[in-house]
Amino acid sequence: MPHRPRKPTMRDVSRLAGVSTMTVSRVFADPATVQADTRARVLAAVEQLGYVPDRVAGSLSSRRTHFIAAILPTLTNVNFADTAHALTEILRPADYQLLIGYSMYHMDEEERLIRAMLPRRPDAVVVASTVHTKAASQLLARSGVPVVEIWDTPAQPLDHAVGFSNYEIGRAAAHHLLALGHRRIGALGPGRDGEARDYRGEDRMKGFAAALREAGVADDLVLHHGEVPVSFEQGRQALVALLARAPDVEAVFAVSDITAWGALMECHRRAIRVPGDLSLMGFGDFDIGRQSVPALTTMGVDARAIGRRTGELLMRLLRGPSNPAAASERVDVGFRLIARETTAPARRRGRRSPPRA
Amino acid sequence: MPHRPRKPTMRDVSRLAGVSTMTVSRVFADPATVQADTRARVLAAVEQLGYVPDRVAGSLSSRRTHFIAAILPTLTNVNFADTAHALTEILRPADYQLLIGYSMYHMDEEERLIRAMLPRRPDAVVVASTVHTKAASQLLARSGVPVVEIWDTPAQPLDHAVGFSNYEIGRAAAHHLLALGHRRIGALGPGRDGEARDYRGEDRMKGFAAALREAGVADDLVLHHGEVPVSFEQGRQALVALLARAPDVEAVFAVSDITAWGALMECHRRAIRVPGDLSLMGFGDFDIGRQSVPALTTMGVDARAIGRRTGELLMRLLRGPSNPAAASERVDVGFRLIARETTAPARRRGRRSPPRA
């Protein structure tokens, strides 16, 4: 039976190179502080032994893991995946590693993830939600590391925040449809019955409904349908439900481009012309909406920017010797209406000319 | 200035509970071995101090991190995200945490990720590729932990493998189009010019071309276009290129449903009827293909099953005291043709009746 050699340690390298372990450690941590020929000897020994440093031990010693815990609702959503991607790219040069967890839009699952991750001693926590269980909030507050809530701008952030106002996005969506002259307006919102809740999506619906009311338009067609997370199929079904309730609906805002696209497919199947018979808009500026025929009008947010800005904030907070409870930062990356092919002026009002006053 | 208390350690808990640290350790690791009242005292102390165990220290001691390194081409692809999701679900009960990295289909980046992750001392490595740099292969072989290559069935696996034959999928796709009576057949394959390479996609193209040739059909329309990873837009452009070269093409196999759907949108824009004028099929059974109008014919693979089977294999390998270089396992999860609405019999041959002999 072949002898499985013990993994070489820093001690082995130091002996082979004829130096102390501290010198080996410095070759990895801060090569410039080691004399060139000593460094060369150490690196030769590293090479010869196939030495791979043990960062578990390193982390215990230095009390820095270079882990960032990241809790997302799901990765099966390109937008969150994009945020994770962008965050990873900012963290890479500084050699931080993401610890990714999926809450599936369950607060209890989020708490479970936090309990599972904090013992890993992440140097910071990023969480894509602003509604947490009481215990989760407490755990994060007492963790002693920076916490960044993303994908919204909470009124009362736990610590830092990077996102945008979902409520204002809903309002802006309503203003777009109102400006086109529509008056019989509906919305396809996330279900609110299950344990999984999309609070950000609900906020968009609240803003949307509020703007309708402010304009004197009924908000009775703001529906909450299906289960979270959204899917194409649920978007389709939500539209079916809306049409059953209001066959005369003129314009629809969907909680997500996923929902909107599913609804668009149902329109195709029923030969409902979009935007001729029905204006349709979504949220998130997903690639599918850009490419679909017709191309989807949407409330665009920059998922990658959220990841990037979060990464930059983190690098700022974690740089330096130790973070002396830095002041809470809040970054609003904004949003924008992206008018494409699925929304058009109300027909009875004529093309491109909303009623005057 | 408020005094920031030191994080409580197991030592603090043990003193407060009047026991040794070993007893505290056991309360977490194997509660049944601790007498009920002692356990209660310990848990009360844990609660009172807000003690959070330090798994960094635990990992160093036990030489088990309960990390699984997972290197995927990208997370911005629902299929890989689904695999990661399913893998996470299997690992969760055993309290394993995924260390996710993205190679962006670059072998060099994969090697860099491996170098960055091995010092974290993962208990196993999962890698969604079967082509590696020489150094990467060596690092994995010498890592001393199980390695699982997924999303293909390599002829020479490094260690274990869970996937399917991309080559055979290509063959099966060709057989489908041939059986429908098509003879002028093309394919939209991944670009092969950049540093990023989709070797699995290339294997599907190879199998596809081989099956065409075996049937006496020309394979000159098997195109490799654009950059990896695929996108809707590139699928669209690839179809444009194919049509420019062969306006008479009757049927097309795309390397991915993403590509196929982008091509389908171009057909919509050009009023090319699918499948009336052109049969179109993809790979991967993405949700978008299921819901699109018309629904996309595809070569279906079960991304979640790959994650699940990988997780189960890992749990088997990692269970027990130490893994004595277990025999290499290979799992083939298979694939299946999912004929939907975008493929139809060649028109000149009549409907549903391929030529006899």
Next chain:
DNA sequence: CTGAAAGCGCTTACAG
């Protein structure tokens, strides 16, 4: 069922 001792493999904090 419980505990004292040793050690996991590094880095910190000095010292020279």
Next chain:
DNA sequence: CTGAAAGCGCTTACAG
């Protein structure tokens, strides 16, 4: 520029 000592916070491996 380099090193000896101490320690990070746990678990292993005994021992009773």
